[in-house]
Amino acid sequence: MSKKEKTVVIEPATRLEGHANVVIELDEKGGVKDLKFCVTLTRMFEKFLEGRLAEEAPILTPRICGICPVPHHVCSVEAVEAAWDVEPPSAAVKLRDLMMQGKQISSHALHFYALAAPDFLAGPFADPSIRNLVGVFKHMPDAVKKAIALMRIGQEIVKTIGGRSVHPVTGVPGGQAKRLTEEERDRLLKLIDEAEGLMDFTIEVARKVVEGYLDVITKLGVVPTYYVGLNVNGVHTIYDRKATVRVMDPEGKIVADFPKKDYLQYVGEHVAPHSYATHIFFKPAGYPEGIWRAGPLARLNVADKMETPRAQELLKEFRDAVGRPCHATLAYNWARIVELMEAIEKARKLLEDPEIVSSDVKRADVRPREGNGVAIVEAPRGTLIYNYWTDDEGVIRKANLIVATNNNIAAVEKSMLVAAKQVLEERIHEKLKFPEPWFK
């Protein structure tokens, strides 16, 4: 490196769950030569799952992520069931679906209000001491109270179905260890009433943010990539045993819609020498051409429509403004609100289904066997793939996991490189239209 070249290290990357640094390499003119998104931690669950009893895997793997333990729990138990060829009772599947929706509600509310909103509400130029949830709380206590209420509702649903709000335990190969009683169902329905009321406010905040920042959203860090997400005949879903995995190319064409068990033909992992998280990509397109994104924006891009009516209206509004496919990274936050609406509507639908209070939630005749099982669900931040190989005693011999956020690592890096060039070389932040901060 010549004397005038410089490296800027952002350590750590903040307001994300997990560990990463950003390394920006500048040339002698101050231009951005390269940017590396360095994920600095891995705990290697794939290895220590080897030798464990398969039924204990759903207890262990939620510890991959404390914000989204539910999809890990559900995906883990269903990969074991797939390996053992066990079909859980339909009421158990509905309980798992409800638990997934509960988690979607709390995680999306947390992500929107605690991780993302402070940048928009305080503005990106505000001091770190106020540009955070506590800062928002001091200036907009009512908004934060509503955010907390939404998070509480989602977590209450998870706790009621899963036994615990963090790291649920009720998913057992063959079904669910705990049924939902009528009293619990009625209590959760009341919470859904409350959540629907809170959504009006949340949508209003999101609309104001989008209107204010439309210039920034549509111009900063925009990168075309592939997209991946589950769907059932084109309809958006985060959990469905019949769902297939759709892939959209950067032009907006659906280039694959494959059954879960075939994932190895379509999903590749590129090892970047500077990151303990691999870069996931669409294997037929190769790396880096096939870099894809997962999560709310990707799921909206690949879906023809939402499953529920109010979410469908919001999707229409979203598409009218940003199109399909939308490559604007900052639009993730808006997509999250569309999905939050669907999760609330879906939770109501499940709670109003009489079968949800069935006591037939667990098979008594589960037998371990040698097998290879794949399960795929949508975690709040992306497509989650579990593959277990078990022996005839039901012990895990091998495990391959593609974890939700991993899908986005390559695109996060690409997006930050674009944004870094825009900011450091073109000084785009001086030209973009920013709204007045909500508070100072």
Add this chain to the structure above:
Amino acid sequence: MPVKVMFVQLASCWGCHQSLVDLHETLADVLPQLEIVYWHTVVDYKLHDVEKLPDGSVDVGFTEGFCRTEEDLYLLKLARQKCKLLVSYGTCSTYGGSPALLNLYQIDEGLKRKFMEAESVVDKKIPDMHVPKMLEYVKPNREYVKYDLFLPGCPPEPPLIAEVVTSLLRGEMPKLKERTLCDECPRVKSEVITIKKVKRAFEGIPDPEKCLLEQGYICMGPATREGCGAVCTRAGVPCRGCMGPGPNVLDQGAKMLSALASIVDYESVSPEELVQSVKDVVGTFSKFTLPSSIIPKAVSKKK
């Protein structure tokens, strides 16, 4: 005056922090009393901001997670240096936690599986640029720095967190409860327990009222500290021991094994059959506490 706090995330899942967020409306009372000087998931302060703080200037620090890399260890030592009072927050920080089961393998085997052998990896190599070096084994954090308080749980349940946080805010040192999980479990136990067979978690349908251990399921209650409210046994599944060893228990796994050995009906099952029926002894009995059990030391000595 607000209390200066830092929340440190080492190798962990953020579940302990999520459990803090799960105080819900109580958070609205707690937040304004805090001045957060570091919490990378929530506030944009960087590492150099912490390095600049005078030593001992932070009132309370909470560490979540264990040290997997040299970067984690650096941050842990930095937190100790800056904080007057350091709280070991959660089971990973206190006993090593479940991802420390990797101690059963060499670190290179873990890296190899993930980056060289995983079925979906296309270009096999182990990352070595701008990433911190892995530590060979997970040790409990207390072997690296001194702590003032331990708050176990994976994660600690919100009521326990509320209790601890409110007493700290009052300037009092909280005290952990001193009984075992069985003492707070509502399930009905017989005077004398004997089991004829050890069952795996998926076998049959457990009776909803009766002690799970009595029904043959390996429930870690007798070897585990109370404080979670017995959330798992209330939800129909056995305790896996995430609160860590009960009071005065040196090794949680060994304690549970001896508890189990004392209740088996040896006329129905021989000691050999009992051992063989548990296919994964370490993962079953030391799921959350391997680094603080006597097992890893034996492994290290063999090396």
